[in-house]
Amino acid sequence: MKPERPEWLAALAPAALLALAAALVAAMLAATLEPAERAALWALLGPRTTLLLLLLVVVAIGAGVWMRWAWHHWGATPGRVAELLQVLLAGAPGRELEPRGSAGSRALVETVNRLLRERAVWRTEVEARVHEASRLVEQEKGRLAALMAELTQSVVVCNLDGRILLYNGRARLQFRALSPAPAIGGAEYLGIGRSIYAVFDRALVAHALEMVQQRLQRGVAHPSAQFVTATRGGQLLRVQLAPVREHEAGPLAGFVLMLDNITRDFAEESERDRRLHEHTEAGRASLANLQAAVELIDDPALDEATAARLQGVIRDEVRALGHRIGELAHYTTETMRTRWPLEDMQGADFVAAALRRIEAEHRCRTAGTEVDPALWLKLDSFSLIQALVFLAGRVVDEYGVKVVQIRLQRAGTRAQLDLAWIGPGVSTETAVAWETEAMRVDGEASALTVRDVVQRHGGTFWFERERVRAEAFFRFLLPLADAAEPLDSGLLARRESRPEFYDFDLFQTREMALELAERTLAELAYTVFDTETTGLEPSAGDEILQIGATRIVAGKLRRHESFEQLVDPQRSIPERTIAIHGITPAMVAGQPTIREVLPALHAFAQETVLVAHxxxxxxxxxxxxxxxxxxxFDMPVLDTLLLSQVLHPNQERHSLEAIAERLGVPVLGRHTALGDAIVTAEVFLKMIPLLQTAGIRTLGQALEASRRSALAKLSY
Incomplete structure (x- = not known):
């Protein structure tokens, strides 16, 4: 670390004093001695001047070293204690100062530690009361978070500036699918504090808000506005906008967006309209030809050859009309077959639901036997239960079966579902007829057949009989739900049990006309990033191997909004650096290059201040x-290394580990880009109140203080 001014003064003071003393002694001798005595003294000392000067230099160096040590041991201790005390006062209770320095300094530290312990007891009592008072509010927030997580509709809540305050998991998945760019590093459209206008046109939302305000003025109790818009990726969204008010009759504080992706629905409706128009026009032409032929064929004067030609026209048009009607019926059946998406469902729950439905519909006894409780199916439960109820009804009605059983077991990569009974079997012709017959359930006919349902699931269906047990059954082979991917242990360590996708404190923010430099540190959004590289010399050909970043919005670290991407350096990786970061050539092989990764990182960091160590x-x-x-990357940049030196100039070390230890931040995942970025973010959050205490409240003040830091001259 570069020595500070007091340290220089302590080290140079002995030399200055010795030089001054030597000059004074020489002056006094010159003034009190006679010329003969001065000549004799010079004759004695002259040849030994070099030795005397060397002796003075050695004494000065020794005294300077001792004074520097004394400064560190005694003189700098009060300053270090004061800096650490500021850290402890701004941090969590329970930490104490380490006694160092002279006996007086150690006694002072012991007294301060006693006061800190008393403060910790008092603070714990206050926090307990605050926690009890806020418990109900947290319960409401928890209920809201749970409710939002379970909603099947995408919901996004914004303040009036369009900054996102809340969103649910469904919205996150939908916005990820809307992005036209490849998913590099985990960068996404959606994030707390991001602008919704990255997806929607600002004027469109403003118009919807104006409509809502007009309806509020007319006294509408629950006003809303709807609009359909196209995203940059070419997707169609139907959006419903509802207001969020500060209180029941108060002004608007924000708005709620409920989104549905209607791209597929629109395409299907367009295709349906096209087919309907095409068949209508073709049918109109066929009917006109038929009408003309029928009118002419009744003419008694018509010769046989002409009558035969007219009969041929009638046959051809009837055949073509029948073919078009068949095509339309087939299209309608296919549309109904694919109307419901396949969803994951526990096999035991599905069997229980099917048995209850069969028993209620056909008044027979049911049983679930050999049901594997660990199986999860991917199915359309509604249509498949309809198929089971239909088949069970035919067996009960036509063969007098009293007990119907359902079995569910794994069969390789599929699930084996049996509808079984003890009694007479079904002929192959009957089974095929039931399979292709339109199902009738609850007295209502369906356009789907059992075969349609099986094909919708990509499954297989047949009838089988075991003569030894006198048992017959219909067997379905159905798809299993995809196995859940194992969670990365690193993610488990980094994330909370429930991701926090909301921050209502942002309701208080407004788009400000002030420059970023005049905005307070607490209100800004930050992207904290770090890199892992092949070496320490970027100008000499070293390359980036990994980039990690996370976000700070409204004074909170958003762990779930992270960016992490390995990078192909397109060069070799030195063995000495692999020992540090653990990134091997095999890990970066096939990864995107820095040309592909930097645009994704730039998009992730938009409208934020960059922070790094x-x-x-x-x-x-x-x-x-x-x-x-x-x-x-023209965003403002803050450096925790420089800020640490600004806050704690008397501390000897300013490495990330040293700062984290000083501020009480646990260090996990070091020498991974995202791990270092998260540690840096937590350190920066601890620094913000310390900077405010030091009078550094705005971004401009922090940048200026960093420029004046003794470490600001580092370059690479």
């Missing part, structure tokens, strides 16, 4: 690749 190092790597990637 030793930012000059990481930014140099980015700057060298900006032109090739076609982006420019």
């Amino acid at each position: 030793n930012a000059a190092f990481d930014l140099r790597f980015l700057e060298l690749k900006e032109r090739a990637a076609g982006v420019r």
